[in-house]
Amino acid sequence: MTDEVILRVRDLRTYFNTDEGVVKAVDGVSFELRKGETLGIVGESGSGKSVTNLSIMNMIPNPPGKIVGGEVLFGERDLLKMPPREIREIRGNKISMIFQDPMTSLNPFLRISTQMMETIMLHQGLGKKDAKAKAIEMLALAGIPAPEKRIDAYPHQFSGGMRQRVMIAMSLSCNPEILIADEPTSALDVTIQAQILDLMKDLTARLGTAVILITHSLGVVAGTCDTLCVMYAGRVVERGATEDVFAAPKHPYTRGLIKSVPRLDIASDGRLSSIQGQPPNVIDLPECCPFYPRCDQAKDICKKKYPERSDFGNGHSAACWLYSEAK
Amino acid sequence: MKFPKVRNLRIGGKADAELNEFAQSMKPVSLWADAWKRLRKNKMALGGLYIVAFYVVACLAAPILPIYHYEDQVIAHANLPPSLRPAGEVMLDTRMAYMGKVMKAEARTSFNAKEQAEIQAMKADVAINPQHKRVYVLGTDNLGRDLLSRTLYGGRISIMIGLVGTITATLVGILLGSIAGYAGGRVDNFIMRFVDILYGLPYMLVVIIMMAVFGKNVINLFVAIALVSWLTLARVVRGQVMSLKNAEFVEAARSMGASPARIVFRHLTPNTLGVIVVFATLLVPDFIMSESFLSFLGLGVSAPLASWGSLVSEGTATMELYPWQLLVPAISMTLFLFAMNFLGDGLRDALDPQSKNRA
Numbered sequence: 001m002t003d004e005v006i007l008r009v010r011d012l013r014t015y016f017n018t019d020e021g022v023v024k025a026v027d028g029v030s031f032e033l034r035k036g037e038t039l040g041i042v043g044e045s046g047s048g049k050s051v052t053n054l055s056i057m058n059m060i061p062n063p064p065g066k067i068v069g070g071e072v073l074f075g076e077r078d079l080l081k082m083p084p085r086e087i088r089e090i091r092g093n094k095i096s097m098i099f100q101d102p103m104t105s106l107n108p109f110l111r112i113s114t115q116m117m118e119t120i121m122l123h124q125g126l127g128k129k130d131a132k133a134k135a136i137e138m139l140a141l142a143g144i145p146a147p148e149k150r151i152d153a154y155p156h157q158f159s160g161g162m163r164q165r166v167m168i169a170m171s172l173s174c175n176p177e178i179l180i181a182d183e184p185t186s187a188l189d190v191t192i193q194a195q196i197l198d199l200m201k202d203l204t205a206r207l208g209t210a211v212i213l214i215t216h217s218l219g220v221v222a223g224t225c226d227t228l229c230v231m232y233a234g235r236v237v238e239r240g241a242t243e244d245v246f247a248a249p250k251h252p253y254t255r256g257l258i259k260s261v262p263r264l265d266i267a268s269d270g271r272l273s274s275i276q277g278q279p280p281n282v283i284d285l286p287e288c289c290p291f292y293p294r295c296d297q298a299k300d301i302c303k304k305k306y307p308e309r310s311d312f313g314n315g316h317s318a319a320c321w322l323y324s325e326a327k
Numbered sequence: 328m329k330f331p332k333v334r335n336l337r338i339g340g341k342a343d344a345e346l347n348e349f350a351q352s353m354k355p356v357s358l359w360a361d362a363w364k365r366l367r368k369n370k371m372a373l374g375g376l377y378i379v380a381f382y383v384v385a386c387l388a389a390p391i392l393p394i395y396h397y398e399d400q401v402i403a404h405a406n407l408p409p410s411l412r413p414a415g416e417v418m419l420d421t422r423m424a425y426m427g428k429v430m431k432a433e434a435r436t437s438f439n440a441k442e443q444a445e446i447q448a449m450k451a452d453v454a455i456n457p458q459h460k461r462v463y464v465l466g467t468d469n470l471g472r473d474l475l476s477r478t479l480y481g482g483r484i485s486i487m488i489g490l491v492g493t494i495t496a497t498l499v500g501i502l503l504g505s506i507a508g509y510a511g512g513r514v515d516n517f518i519m520r521f522v523d524i525l526y527g528l529p530y531m532l533v534v535i536i537m538m539a540v541f542g543k544n545v546i547n548l549f550v551a552i553a554l555v556s557w558l559t560l561a562r563v564v565r566g567q568v569m570s571l572k573n574a575e576f577v578e579a580a581r582s583m584g585a586s587p588a589r590i591v592f593r594h595l596t597p598n599t600l601g602v603i604v605v606f607a608t609l610l611v612p613d614f615i616m617s618e619s620f621l622s623f624l625g626l627g628v629s630a631p632l633a634s635w636g637s638l639v640s641e642g643t644a645t646m647e648l649y650p651w652q653l654l655v656p657a658i659s660m661t662l663f664l665f666a667m668n669f670l671g672d673g674l675r676d677a678l679d680p681q682s683k684n685r686a
Binding site for chain 1 (some may be wrong): 513573574575578579580581582583584585586589593594597600625
């Protein structure tokens with residue numbers, strides 16, 4: 001990991017116009033990704049993790065979705081302002097994605113070889129033969145036994161874990177600078193999860209790929225990520241190096257999340273603590289801290305104004321009124 | 328706090344090949360191979376397939392088969408019933424049977440002189456004229472043309488219309504349907520309203536006007552049928568594409584940098600092919616029926632060309648006296664349509680992945 005920042009997301013806002021009102025799925029998210037870094041984005045369902053990443057790729061379905069503000073700088077260029085033809089050259093080539101459900105993210109009608117070679121031929125300009133060789137090589141890297149035999153198989157002939165391996169091989173086949181993994185292990189069974197995470201970590205380290213890992217498992221984050229963003233109701237409430245955040249979580253929400261993970265090293269009285277209540281509906285949220293109804297340290301100010309970001313050094317910051325005074 | 332790392336389980340120093348001795352290995356089986364396997368188990372569909380194949384081969388090979396040309400007229404052989412005997416004998420038999428009837432009606436017991444003379448002349452002609460050696464297995468029509476040959480050549484036109492209609496319908500339907508479905512919004516609206524308008528026009532009227540304006544020939548018939556053939560298919564494809572376009576694999580393809588055209592034609596249409604194939608096989612009999620209907624109304628192919636429709640139409644005029652002129656083309660057509668429908672039904676079952684590994 002170097003200090004060279006390759007992706008800079010600034011004040012990203014993605015809204016969805018629905019019949020019920022404007023859903024502010026992502027509302028002012030900022031973060032940076034350095035070369036070779038693994039960034040974890042955690043949060044409950046509906047906190048805007050996936051939308052953030054679809055916005056980075058400029059793949060928000062429009063309508064109903066719309067990126068209304070902010071910028072995503074990849075190197076010098078803003079991905080949000082790129083014409084479709086150019087951004088297609090970046091997708092899959094410089095930035096690629098792995099999806100949550102490997103059972104549905106491969107086209108059931110096309111052979112694995114067709115799908116893998118398509119990407120390689122599209123971006124690297126290789127011929128059929130070379131593309132196939134490359135695809136086989138990538139499958140081997142991803143731990144598919146006998147890849148030269150399996151490559152002509154159809155997706156339904158693979159198990160879930162195998163398909164996710166294929167997806168990983170596919171997304172890394174053009175040697176991208178950034179890999180976005182949207183809950184890559186959520187749909188897999190537990191024994192496979194560790195293998196897949198390990199494989200991802202191993203391969204991206206070898207290829208020097210930066211990773212944005214979306215997950216709602218803190219365990220996964222602790223095991224794999226260098227830095228961490230905690231999202232709540234479309235905003236990043238806390239971010240920092242993984243060790244710092246786990247050692248001294250600042251935001252009450254982060255604390256709640258960490259407390260709700262079962263621990264082996266601390267004796268417990270048998271009940272796991274959890275955060276009370278449900279995550280908020282992000283339609284027409286008032287200008288306040290969206291977490292205050294569930295927060296045990298809420299103050300009056302929390303109901304009135306969204307808190308400023310407080311810095312704790314080493315890139316660790318949190319948005320909470322506990323650390324900043326209202327002006 | 329650090330969570331423990333989990334490494335891949337490795338047993339000793341075993342090589343991969345050894346570890347994976349029992350790993351599942353499957354032969355890649357495509358949807359089509361799978362469907363074919365299931366189709367073969369379906370007796371009705373397979374029978375349909377054989378019949379369709381037989382018709383197609385017979386009609387295609389009509390010019391090289393040892394049959395008479397469909398335009399060959401032998402006036403003396405008009406209205407002969409189906410028979411394996413030479414035409415001369417059949418002609419004599421029918422003539423004599425007719426004379427017998429006249430004789431009975433006139434309460435005579437033997438042929439009169441004029442009739443005797445006619446029979447003698449006929450017999451002499453049969454003996455020397457090689458034309459009377461012809462055999463009409465399925466009888467002849469009112470101009471003395473071989474019905475077998477006319478039915479086969481008629482089949483060429485009918486089946487061709489069915490195929491041309493289906494192919495145009497499929498190509499245009501896939502193209503416009505998938506564009507409308509994937510693009511959505513204004514494009515979708517435009518294409519679909521156009522389809523609605525064409526739907527709204529009375530089909531028969533359009534065809535009749537077209538045939539009247541541009542003249543009655545086979546090409547115009549093709550155009551008229553193809554013009555409105557793709558409407559339903561476009562709707563079907565649009566619906567399929569719409570339901571698939573938000574599938575995760577489409578999103579994955581987009582995230583790999585595939586262009587919209589590529590997504591539509593490489594990723595989405597293969598997924599709708601199953602439905603299209605079934606729909607197309609059921610379209611073929613539809614077109615044959617509508618061509619027959621047009622020919623029956625006198626709007627189809629014109630003589631001396633024949634299609635099943637025009638043959639049936641001619642046959643109905645004489646069905647009381649010479650029923651084979653109606654039955655031969657009607658039965659041939661019905662059999663083909665039956666076979667085609669069974670085949671379509673079988674394909675629907677075969678291409679339905681739900682029925683995999685059942686029965």
